[in-house]
Amino acid sequence: NAGVTQTPKFQVLKTGQSMTLQCAQDMNHEYMSWYRQDPGMGLRLIHYSVGAGITDQGEVPNGYNVSRSTTEDFPLRLLSAAPSQTSVYFCASSSGTGNQPQHFGDGTRLSIL
Amino acid sequence: QKEVEQDPGPLSVPEGAIVSLNCTYSNSAFQYFMWYRQYSRKGPELLMYTYSSGNKEDGRFTAQVDKSSKYISLFIRDSQPSDSATYLCAMSANAGKSTFGDGTTLTVKP
Numbered sequence: 650n651a652g653v654t655q656t657p658k659f660q661v662l663k664t665g666q667s668m669t670l671q672c673a674q675d676m677n678h679e680y681m682s683w684y685r686q687d688p689g690m691g692l693r694l695i696h697y698s699v700g701a702g703i704t705d706q707g708e709v710p711n712g713y714n715v716s717r718s719t720t721e722d723f724p725l726r727l728l729s730a731a732p733s734q735t736s737v738y739f740c741a742s743s744s745g746t747g748n749q750p751q752h753f754g755d756g757t758r759l760s761i762l
Numbered sequence: 763q764k765e766v767e768q769d770p771g772p773l774s775v776p777e778g779a780i781v782s783l784n785c786t787y788s789n790s791a792f793q794y795f796m797w798y799r800q801y802s803r804k805g806p807e808l809l810m811y812t813y814s815s816g817n818k819e820d821g822r823f824t825a826q827v828d829k830s831s832k833y834i835s836l837f838i839r840d841s842q843p844s845d846s847a848t849y850l851c852a853m854s855a856n857a858g859k860s861t862f863g864d865g866t867t868l869t870v871k872p
Binding site for chain 1: 768794850852863
Protein backbone atom coordinates (compact mmCIF):
# COMPACT_ATOMS: atom_id res chain seq x y z
CA ASN A 650 0.00 0.00 0.00
CA ALA A 651 2.50 2.62 -1.24
CA GLY A 652 0.24 5.72 -1.58
CA VAL A 653 2.39 8.70 -2.65
CA THR A 654 6.07 7.92 -3.19
CA GLN A 655 8.72 10.63 -3.51
CA THR A 656 12.31 10.16 -4.59
CA PRO A 657 14.98 10.97 -3.66
CA LYS A 658 14.51 11.55 0.09
CA PHE A 659 17.57 13.80 0.31
CA GLN A 660 19.58 15.73 -2.26
CA VAL A 661 22.38 18.30 -2.21
CA LEU A 662 22.92 20.42 -5.30
CA LYS A 663 25.24 23.19 -6.31
CA THR A 664 23.88 26.53 -7.49
CA GLY A 665 23.02 26.34 -11.18
CA GLN A 666 22.54 22.59 -11.34
CA SER A 667 19.28 21.09 -12.52
CA MET A 668 17.41 18.13 -11.16
CA THR A 669 14.04 16.39 -11.17
CA LEU A 670 12.11 15.42 -8.06
CA GLN A 671 9.99 12.37 -8.68
CA CYS A 672 6.47 11.76 -7.41
CA ALA A 673 4.33 8.70 -8.07
CA GLN A 674 0.95 7.65 -6.71
CA ASP A 675 -0.81 4.31 -7.01
CA MET A 676 -4.32 5.40 -6.00
CA ASN A 677 -5.46 6.46 -9.49
CA HIS A 678 -5.94 10.02 -8.23
CA GLU A 679 -6.67 12.70 -10.81
CA TYR A 680 -5.30 15.62 -8.81
CA MET A 681 -1.63 16.01 -7.90
CA SER A 682 0.23 18.94 -6.36
CA TRP A 683 3.69 20.06 -5.34
CA TYR A 684 4.29 22.11 -2.20
CA ARG A 685 7.38 23.46 -0.51
CA GLN A 686 7.75 23.81 3.25
CA ASP A 687 10.26 26.18 4.81
CA PRO A 688 11.17 26.29 8.53
CA GLY A 689 8.32 27.59 10.69
CA MET A 690 6.03 27.89 7.72
CA GLY A 691 3.18 25.95 6.30
CA LEU A 692 3.09 24.46 2.86
CA ARG A 693 3.08 26.73 -0.18
CA LEU A 694 1.70 25.48 -3.49
CA ILE A 695 4.18 25.41 -6.39
CA HIS A 696 2.27 23.69 -9.22
CA TYR A 697 -0.72 21.42 -9.47
CA SER A 698 -2.45 19.18 -12.01
CA VAL A 699 -6.07 18.12 -12.38
CA GLY A 700 -5.28 15.32 -14.79
CA ALA A 701 -2.84 13.99 -17.36
CA GLY A 702 -1.76 16.75 -19.72
CA ILE A 703 -3.16 19.56 -17.53
CA THR A 704 -1.03 21.65 -15.17
CA ASP A 705 -1.31 25.08 -13.60
CA GLN A 706 0.73 27.40 -11.41
CA GLY A 707 0.35 27.78 -7.70
CA GLU A 708 1.53 30.47 -5.30
CA VAL A 709 5.31 30.11 -5.84
CA PRO A 710 5.94 28.66 -9.35
CA ASN A 711 9.06 30.60 -10.39
CA GLY A 712 12.11 28.42 -11.01
CA TYR A 713 10.09 25.20 -11.27
CA ASN A 714 8.59 23.27 -14.16
CA VAL A 715 6.14 20.38 -14.18
CA SER A 716 4.51 18.06 -16.67
CA ARG A 717 1.91 15.33 -16.28
CA SER A 718 2.14 12.69 -18.99
CA THR A 719 0.50 9.91 -16.95
CA THR A 720 -2.03 9.76 -14.12
CA GLU A 721 0.54 8.16 -11.81
CA ASP A 722 3.53 10.49 -12.15
CA PHE A 723 4.05 14.20 -11.55
CA PRO A 724 7.75 15.19 -11.64
CA LEU A 725 9.00 18.59 -10.50
CA ARG A 726 11.99 20.06 -12.32
CA LEU A 727 14.39 22.66 -11.02
CA LEU A 728 15.94 24.24 -14.09
CA SER A 729 18.82 26.15 -12.45
CA ALA A 730 18.96 25.60 -8.70
CA ALA A 731 19.30 28.63 -6.39
CA PRO A 732 19.98 28.71 -2.62
CA SER A 733 16.46 30.16 -2.13
CA GLN A 734 15.10 26.81 -3.31
CA THR A 735 16.56 25.01 -0.30
CA SER A 736 13.46 23.50 1.25
CA VAL A 737 11.47 20.35 1.89
CA TYR A 738 9.27 19.45 -1.07
CA PHE A 739 6.04 17.52 -0.69
CA CYS A 740 3.93 15.92 -3.35
CA ALA A 741 0.23 15.29 -2.74
CA SER A 742 -2.60 13.60 -4.57
CA SER A 743 -6.37 13.47 -4.24
CA SER A 744 -9.33 11.96 -5.99
CA GLY A 745 -11.17 14.20 -8.41
CA THR A 746 -14.47 12.75 -7.26
CA GLY A 747 -16.28 14.36 -4.35
CA ASN A 748 -13.63 16.93 -3.46
CA GLN A 749 -11.56 14.54 -1.39
CA PRO A 750 -8.63 15.76 0.75
CA GLN A 751 -5.02 15.38 -0.29
CA HIS A 752 -2.66 12.58 0.69
CA PHE A 753 1.01 13.44 1.04
CA GLY A 754 4.32 11.74 0.45
CA ASP A 755 7.13 11.92 3.00
CA GLY A 756 8.99 14.67 1.19
CA THR A 757 12.32 15.38 -0.46
CA ARG A 758 14.82 17.43 1.54
CA LEU A 759 16.77 19.57 -0.89
CA SER A 760 19.82 21.69 -0.08
CA ILE A 761 21.31 24.10 -2.61
CA LEU A 762 24.85 25.20 -1.88
CA GLN B 763 -2.19 39.59 4.97
CA LYS B 764 -2.20 35.81 4.74
CA GLU B 765 -5.39 34.03 3.74
CA VAL B 766 -4.97 31.59 6.63
CA GLU B 767 -3.63 32.55 10.06
CA GLN B 768 -2.83 29.85 12.60
CA ASP B 769 -2.11 30.37 16.31
CA PRO B 770 1.68 30.00 16.25
CA GLY B 771 2.49 28.20 19.48
CA PRO B 772 4.55 26.32 20.41
CA LEU B 773 2.22 24.64 22.85
CA SER B 774 3.33 22.46 25.77
CA VAL B 775 0.75 20.62 27.88
CA PRO B 776 0.76 17.80 30.46
CA GLU B 777 -0.52 14.39 29.47
CA GLY B 778 -4.30 14.18 29.77
CA ALA B 779 -4.91 17.88 29.05
CA ILE B 780 -7.43 19.20 26.54
CA VAL B 781 -5.71 20.95 23.65
CA SER B 782 -7.26 23.64 21.46
CA LEU B 783 -5.70 24.56 18.12
CA ASN B 784 -7.11 27.42 16.09
CA CYS B 785 -7.06 29.04 12.66
CA THR B 786 -8.77 32.02 11.09
CA TYR B 787 -9.18 32.71 7.38
CA SER B 788 -10.22 35.53 5.11
CA ASN B 789 -11.29 33.81 1.85
CA SER B 790 -15.06 33.26 1.80
CA ALA B 791 -14.65 30.77 -1.06
CA PHE B 792 -13.12 28.16 1.24
CA GLN B 793 -15.57 25.29 1.65
CA TYR B 794 -13.39 22.39 2.80
CA PHE B 795 -11.43 22.41 6.02
CA MET B 796 -8.71 20.00 7.03
CA TRP B 797 -6.41 19.35 9.93
CA TYR B 798 -3.15 17.54 9.28
CA ARG B 799 -0.67 16.14 11.79
CA GLN B 800 3.00 16.17 10.84
CA TYR B 801 5.67 14.28 12.72
CA SER B 802 9.30 15.30 12.38
CA ARG B 803 10.74 14.43 8.95
CA LYS B 804 7.46 12.98 7.72
CA GLY B 805 4.71 14.19 5.41
CA PRO B 806 1.44 15.68 6.66
CA GLU B 807 -1.11 13.05 7.66
CA LEU B 808 -4.82 13.85 7.36
CA LEU B 809 -6.57 13.93 10.74
CA MET B 810 -9.90 15.58 10.09
CA TYR B 811 -11.81 16.72 7.02
CA THR B 812 -14.99 18.77 7.20
CA TYR B 813 -17.31 20.59 4.85
CA SER B 814 -19.39 23.60 6.01
CA SER B 815 -19.98 24.77 9.55
CA GLY B 816 -20.45 22.46 12.49
CA ASN B 817 -18.61 19.88 14.54
CA LYS B 818 -17.07 16.56 13.56
CA GLU B 819 -15.79 14.07 16.09
CA ASP B 820 -13.37 11.19 15.61
CA GLY B 821 -12.23 9.50 18.78
CA ARG B 822 -10.32 12.02 20.91
CA PHE B 823 -10.37 14.62 18.12
CA THR B 824 -13.10 17.16 17.42
CA ALA B 825 -13.00 19.60 14.51
CA GLN B 826 -15.15 22.70 14.67
CA VAL B 827 -15.92 25.08 11.80
CA ASP B 828 -17.64 28.45 12.12
CA LYS B 829 -17.93 29.87 8.61
CA SER B 830 -19.75 33.00 9.78
CA SER B 831 -16.71 33.93 11.89
CA LYS B 832 -14.20 32.36 9.48
CA TYR B 833 -12.74 30.37 12.35
CA ILE B 834 -11.85 26.71 12.74
CA SER B 835 -10.61 24.73 15.71
CA LEU B 836 -9.25 21.30 16.53
CA PHE B 837 -9.74 19.93 20.04
CA ILE B 838 -7.74 16.99 21.38
CA ARG B 839 -9.11 15.33 24.52
CA ASP B 840 -7.00 13.28 26.92
CA SER B 841 -3.83 14.27 25.09
CA GLN B 842 -1.04 11.68 24.88
CA PRO B 843 2.73 12.00 24.35
CA SER B 844 2.17 10.38 20.95
CA ASP B 845 0.11 13.48 19.99
CA SER B 846 3.33 15.53 20.08
CA ALA B 847 3.67 16.84 16.53
CA THR B 848 3.06 19.88 14.36
CA TYR B 849 -0.58 20.45 13.47
CA LEU B 850 -1.45 22.20 10.23
CA CYS B 851 -4.83 23.62 9.32
CA ALA B 852 -5.67 23.68 5.61
CA MET B 853 -8.55 25.00 3.57
CA SER B 854 -9.65 24.79 -0.02
CA ALA B 855 -12.28 26.14 -2.36
CA ASN B 856 -11.97 23.10 -4.63
CA ALA B 857 -10.08 19.86 -4.79
CA GLY B 858 -6.45 19.62 -5.83
CA LYS B 859 -5.01 22.56 -3.97
CA SER B 860 -5.17 23.80 -0.43
CA THR B 861 -3.99 26.83 1.52
CA PHE B 862 -2.17 25.98 4.73
CA GLY B 863 -1.57 27.70 8.03
CA ASP B 864 2.00 27.89 9.31
CA GLY B 865 1.48 25.10 11.84
CA THR B 866 1.40 24.79 15.63
CA THR B 867 3.95 22.57 17.34
CA LEU B 868 2.46 20.64 20.25
CA THR B 869 4.42 18.85 22.97
CA VAL B 870 2.57 16.61 25.41
CA LYS B 871 4.67 15.88 28.48
CA PRO B 872 4.26 12.57 30.33
